[in-house]
Structure formats: structure tokens, C-alpha cells
Amino acid sequence: xxxxxxxxxxxxPVRSILTLLGIVVSTASMVLFLSFGEGLRRALGAELxxxxxxxxxxxxxxxxxxxxxxxxxxxxxxxxxxxxxxLGITRVTPYVVLTRGGFDPQSTFIFxxxxxGTSPKILYPNLAVSQGALTPSPKGxxxxxxxxxxxxxxxxxxxxxxxxxxxxxxxxxxxxxxFTDSVIYVPASAIHAGLDTQNYTSIAVSIREGGKAEDVAxxxxxxxxxxxxxxAGDVLRFAERAVRIxxxxxxxxxxxxxxxxxxxxxxxxxxxxxxxxxxxGLMRALGAKRGFIFGLVLLEALLLGLVGGLLGLGLGGxxxxxxxxxxxxxxxxxLSAVTFRLSLFAMLVAVVLxxxxxFLPARTASRIPVVEALGRI
Amino acid sequence: xxxxxxxxKRYHQGEIDVVAVDHFSFRFPAGLTAIVGPSGxxxxxxxxxxxxxxxxxxxEVRLDGTVLSRLPEDARSEVRLKQMGxxxxxxxxxxxxxxxxxxxxxxxxxGMGQRERQARAAALLESVGMRGRAHHLPNKLSGGEQxxxxxxxxxxxxxxxxxxxxxxxxxxxxxxxxxxxxxxLQAQEGRTVILVTHDLELARRxxxxxxxxxxRLLKVEERAAFAGxxxxxxx
Numbered sequence: 203x204x205x206x207x208x209x210x211x212x213x214x215p216v217r218s219i220l221t222l223l224g225i226v227v228s229t230a231s232m233v234l235f236l237s238f239g240e241g242l243r244r245a246l247g248a249e250l251x252x253x254x255x256x257x258x259x260x261x262x263x264x265x266x267x268x269x270x271x272x273x274x275x276x277x278x279x280x281x282x283x284x285x286x287x288x289l290g291i292t293r294v295t296p297y298v299v300l301t302r303g304g305f306d307p308q309s310t311f312i313f314x315x316x317x318x319g320t321s322p323k324i325l326y327p328n329l330a331v332s333q334g335a336l337t338p339s340p341k342g343x344x345x346x347x348x349x350x351x352x353x354x355x356x357x358x359x360x361x362x363x364x365x366x367x368x369x370x371x372x373x374x375x376x377x378x379x380x381f382t383d384s385v386i387y388v389p390a391s392a393i394h395a396g397l398d399t400q401n402y403t404s405i406a407v408s409i410r411e412g413g414k415a416e417d418v419a420x421x422x423x424x425x426x427x428x429x430x431x432x433x434a435g436d437v438l439r440f441a442e443r444a445v446r447i448x449x450x451x452x453x454x455x456x457x458x459x460x461x462x463x464x465x466x467x468x469x470x471x472x473x474x475x476x477x478x479x480x481x482x483g484l485m486r487a488l489g490a491k492r493g494f495i496f497g498l499v500l501l502e503a504l505l506l507g508l509v510g511g512l513l514g515l516g517l518g519g520x521x522x523x524x525x526x527x528x529x530x531x532x533x534x535x536x537l538s539a540v541t542f543r544l545s546l547f548a549m550l551v552a553v554v555l556x557x558x559x560x561f562l563p564a565r566t567a568s569r570i571p572v573v574e575a576l577g578r579i
Numbered sequence: 580x581x582x583x584x585x586x587x588k589r590y591h592q593g594e595i596d597v598v599a600v601d602h603f604s605f606r607f608p609a610g611l612t613a614i615v616g617p618s619g620x621x622x623x624x625x626x627x628x629x630x631x632x633x634x635x636x637x638x639e640v641r642l643d644g645t646v647l648s649r650l651p652e653d654a655r656s657e658v659r660l661k662q663m664g665x666x667x668x669x670x671x672x673x674x675x676x677x678x679x680x681x682x683x684x685x686x687x688x689x690g691m692g693q694r695e696r697q698a699r700a701a702a703l704l705e706s707v708g709m710r711g712r713a714h715h716l717p718n719k720l721s722g723g724e725q726x727x728x729x730x731x732x733x734x735x736x737x738x739x740x741x742x743x744x745x746x747x748x749x750x751x752x753x754x755x756x757x758x759x760x761x762x763x764l765q766a767q768e769g770r771t772v773i774l775v776t777h778d779l780e781l782a783r784r785x786x787x788x789x790x791x792x793x794x795r796l797l798k799v800e801e802r803a804a805f806a807g808x809x810x811x812x813x814x
Contacts (some may be wrong), residue, residue, distance in 0.1 A: 206675065209676065210675050213675050333796055481673055484671070486656060487659065488662075488665065489657065489660020489688050489689075490660075492652065492653060492654045492656075492658070493653075494688065572632040576667075577670075
């Protein structure tokens with residue numbers, strides 16, 4: 203039966219290839235769209251695993267992955283330090299984030315301001331210096347490897363934080379393979395001066411080994427009004443929710459391409475059925491049962507779906523690699539990932555697409571009366 | 580034995596009823612039986628009913644006691660596969676399969692193993708003088724060659740009944756003669772060969788001739804009656 207299907211697809215090569223292309227493109231677009239969700243999950247997991255402190259304290263209502271204008275005052279830092287002994291807090295590291303630039307990632311700079319004399323390694327333990335110092339002085343900056351390469355920043359160069367504040371590059375970090383490569387670490391005092399505030403964006407809280415981050419976070423929230431304390435788990439859960447919603451939106455968009463691909467297969471197989479009506483009639487006359495004809499046509503659609511799905515998966519993988527090449531170069535993050543479960547899902551969708559598209563033509567082919575199919579009326 | 584009992588087929592064409600076969604009864608013995616008649620006499624409809632392609636409005640077709648016309652469609656397919664062989668005037672072969680694969684097709688439907696069916700298909704092609712063309716697609720074969728492949732295929736599962744509907748209709752006289760010779764040979768081997776034709780010369784090769792007109796069986800002539808004489812067709 204498979205030989206019959208193969209021969210028929212080969213007998214009409216242009217049509218078969220065009221149909222295949224339709225499935226390839228629709229599957230590839232679905233793979234690429236959904237790979238962003240997988241990439242984000244993977245990147246977030248990697249980023250959070252490289253963060254040292256267990257708890258992040260933010261203004262109530264703010265989210266860890268989208269820090270806004272600094273709102274946490276120095277008194278919050280003092281309150282947290284005051285609770286250290288009671289809650290098992292070992293370190294309180296406030297920081298302030300400033301973004302300069304626009305939509306173009308090439309011209310965007312992210313500054314993370316740390317308390318004077320604080321090494322960024324406190325926040326990101328996997329950071330290591332490539333040239334110069336790891337801890338910026340009150341007038342210095344330590345630059346992530348990606349941003350250094352992108353903006354051609356070398357030791358001794360001057361960075362202008364604002365018209366009044368300039369900093370000298372004192373250190374360049376080794377690539378750490380994530381978001382941290384795109385950050386410039388500066389003293390918090392420099393950003394405070396630029397923004398004319400003493401507030402912080404977030405406060406990282408380290409706890410005693412063996413302590414339960416969730417319990418400490420709950421206690422912080424109970425004791426300090428107006429703050430939200432999030433653990434890495436909270437951030438991941440929030441991110442997962444956000445990514446899942448965006449997955450659904452992107453799947454919805456790719457569904458359009460999938461439906462078009464499915465209609466293309468249905469059209470091809472239906473045309474093929476009408477062209478081969480006498481052939482099916484002959485087979486039925488010779489003793490083929492309805493199920494045989496049904497299976498023959500369905501297998502043709504299934505084969506198109508399967509091969510198109512595989513090729514689409516390959517093309518989607520290539521497109522994902524191209525996207526990653528660009529995003530890694532620009533922002534130091536691989537935004538797209540074609541994971542095993544995504545591959546499995548894409549193949550499943552392609553196969554189901556083939557089956558759905560082939561069902562109606564197969565049913566039509568198997569139900570045509572023999573005398574009509576043979577043209578013997 | 581194949582038997583038609585009061586076989587009647589009526590079609591609705593708009594508001595008009597057209598009778599294609601009118602209470603036809605006959606028991607088909609082994610040997611070559613020709614069904615002749617002018618265009619529209621119901622020859623093809625009769626063959627459709629006898630082969631189980633279609634079901635009669637009234638009456639029945641019996642095969643070895645089983646009422647073929649009352650069997651469900653898939654069961655009729657099974658009967659056709661195992662007990663009948665077919666040679667049509669055109670559209671005889673699956674265009675994407677080679678001659679060998681076409682002959683092996685019914686064996687594949689019957690679940691025969693690949694090696695066995697290939698060997699049997701090759702032997703059958705040999706028997707009709709087509710061994711050398713086994714791997715050619717139908718569009719590379721002449722009309723006569725296609726009919727010979729169809730005869731080989733009709734013998735694939737060694738069925739007791741062969742139907743041939745105008746098998747020489749599109750052939751030159753030499754190719755036609757070869758096809759007729761092969762069909763006659765099958766009849767001589769004890770099969771029931773039912774030949775539908777309007778070619779009287781071809782019909783004279785049969786052991787009996789059934790004359791149809793307006794769907795009715797006008798008369799049955801045995802070979803003794805028409806051998807050496809002219810056959811009149813009731814036009």
C-alpha cells in the first residue's frame with residue numbers, strides 16, 4: 203500500500219512538492235513561534251539559577267522581570283537589615299537599575315547600580331573578570347562582555363551616564379552566557395545622582411544556608427508594608443504564566459498557517475481522488491474493500507503531513523538557530539529553543555493535520571459506487 | 580455455478596423509469612459464453628449485476644448457492660477478489676503500477692506474501708507472453724499488451740469465473756486474436772468465461788451466445804446451432 207501511495211505522489215511531482223512546501227512552511231512557522239516560549243523558559247531558568255540571593259524585595263505590584271522607576275527608599279533597606287538576625291538574613295544588597303537607549307538593542311545600555319564597594323559577584327556568583335577590576339570604584343564601571351564587544355568599550359574609556367556624570371571603564375567581565383553579559387555594573391551613587399533620588403529598584407536578600415526562602419519572603423511581606431518579596435520560584439511561576447499566555451497567542455497565530463497548510467493538503471488529496479476515480483473503481487472491481495481505498499487516500503495525506511512535518515521541523519530549527527545567532531549577538535540571550543517536547547508537539551500537529559485533511563477525500567473515495575467510478579452506467 | 584434469476588434493473592432518469600435489464604434468467608455453465616446485442620441492449624448493466632458491481636432492482640444473482648446480490652458491498656468485493664477475474668475494454672490497469680505489480684495486485688489484496696506473489700505474477704505474465712514487459716508501466720504498453728496483462732491479472736487468484744467486457748474493442752485484429760485465444764484457453768481449462776461483445780466474429784468463438792435486446796434475453800444459441808453459419812443480430 204505504501205508503494206502505491208509513494209508512486210502516486212511521485213506521479214504528480216510538482217503538485218506533491220507544492221503541497222509539501224505548504225506543510226513545511228506552516229509547520230516551520232509554528233515551530234519558530236513556539237520556540238520563543240521555550241527559549242524564554244530556558245533563558246529565565248538559566249538567569250535565575252545564576253542569581254545568588256534567594257529573595258528579591260520589590261515595591262508592591264512590581265514584577266521582578268520588569269523593574270520600573272526606583273521606589274524603595276533607604277528606610278526599607280534599614281528595616282530589612284533590622285530583621286536580619288530574627289529572619290536569618292545574611293546579606294541585604296539594594297540595587298538600582300537604569301536603562302538608557304531606545305528600541306534598537308544596539309544603542310540600549312542597562313546600568314545596574316550597586317552599593318559602593320559591592321562586587322556584582324554578590325548578585326551573580328558566576329561572574330568573573332577578564333580585564334581590570336571586578337568591583338567598580340565610586341567613579342568606575344565594570345562592563346559585561348557582550349556590551350563591551352558591541353559598543354567597543356575598553357579599559358580606560360569614559361561612559362557618560364548623564365551630562366553631569368561620567369564613569370571610567372575599570373573592568374571587563376568574562377562571558378557568562380546570559381543577561382549579565384549585557385549589563386554595565388556601576389556604583390549606585392552614580393545612578394542616584396543622575397536620577398536625583400536615593401531610592402532603589404530592588405533589594406536582593408541572601409539568607410542563611412538551610413533557611414526556607416518562601417517562609418522568609420512571607421515574613422518580610424508581613425513585617426514591611428508596601429513591599430513584595432519574591433523568591434526565584436515565584437519569579438519562575440510568574441514567568442511561566444506569562445510565557446504560557448504568550449504561547450497560546452503565538453499558537454493562535456500559527457494556527458492560521460496550519461489551517462492554510464491543512465486546506466492545501468485537503469485540496470491536493472481531493473483533486474487526486476477525483477483524478478483517480480477510475481483507478482479506485484478498478485481496484486474496487488478487482489476486490490479491494492472500501493477500507494483499503496480509505497486507507498490508501500488517508501495514508502497519502504498522512505505521508506504528506508509526516509514528511510512535511512519533519513522538513514518543517516528542520517526548517518523551524520534552522521530559523522530558530524538564526525534568531526538565536528542574532529539575539530545572542532545583540533542582547534546576549536538565546537531567545538528561541540526547539541526542545542524535544544516542541545518537536546514532538548510539532549510532529550503531532552503535522553500528523554493530525556494530515557489525517558484531518560485526508561479524512562474527507564478518503565471517505566469520498568471509498569464511498570463512490572463501483573459502477574460510477576468505472577464509468578459503467 | 581453462476582446463476583441469474585429474474586434479474587431486473589430499473590434506473591430513474593428524472594421522472595422516467597428506464598429498464599436496463601428485464602427479468603433475465605440464465606445459468607452460466609463452464610466454458611465461454613458470449614453476450615451479444617446492440618448498443619443499449621443492457622449488456623454492460625447485466626455484467627455489472629452478475630459481477631456484483633451493482634445490485635438488481637428485482638431478482639437475484641446466485642454464486643454456488645450464495646445470493647451475491649444480497650451480500651453487503653465489502654462481502655461482494657471479497658467474492659470478486661477470490662472467485663472472479665476481469666478484463667475490461669479500457670481502464671484495465673492501475674497506471675502507477677508496473678505490469679508485474681498490476682498482476683500481483685489481487686494477490687496483495689488477498690494477503691499473499693511479496694515473494695510468492697512476485698513469482699506467481701511473473702509466471703502469469705510468462706503465460707500470456709508478457710514476461711519481457713514485466714517492469715513497464717501501462718503507458719509504455721500497447722493496447723493489446725495491456726489486455727494481455729489484464730488477462731494475466733484476472734488469473735492471479737485462479738478464479739473460476741472470468742468476465743471480459745469488449746476485451747478486443749480497442750485492438751487491431753492481430754492483438755485481438757491473441758486476446759481471444761487466451762480467453763478461449765481459459766474456458767477450455769474449465770472456467771466460466773463470460774464475454775460481453777458486439778463483435779459477432781468474436782462471439783462465434785463461444786460455446787453459446789446469449790442475445791439481448793432492450794434488456795431481455797431474446798434467445799440462447801448453442802455452438803452446434805451457429806457453427807459454420809451467419810449469426811443474426813436483432814438490431
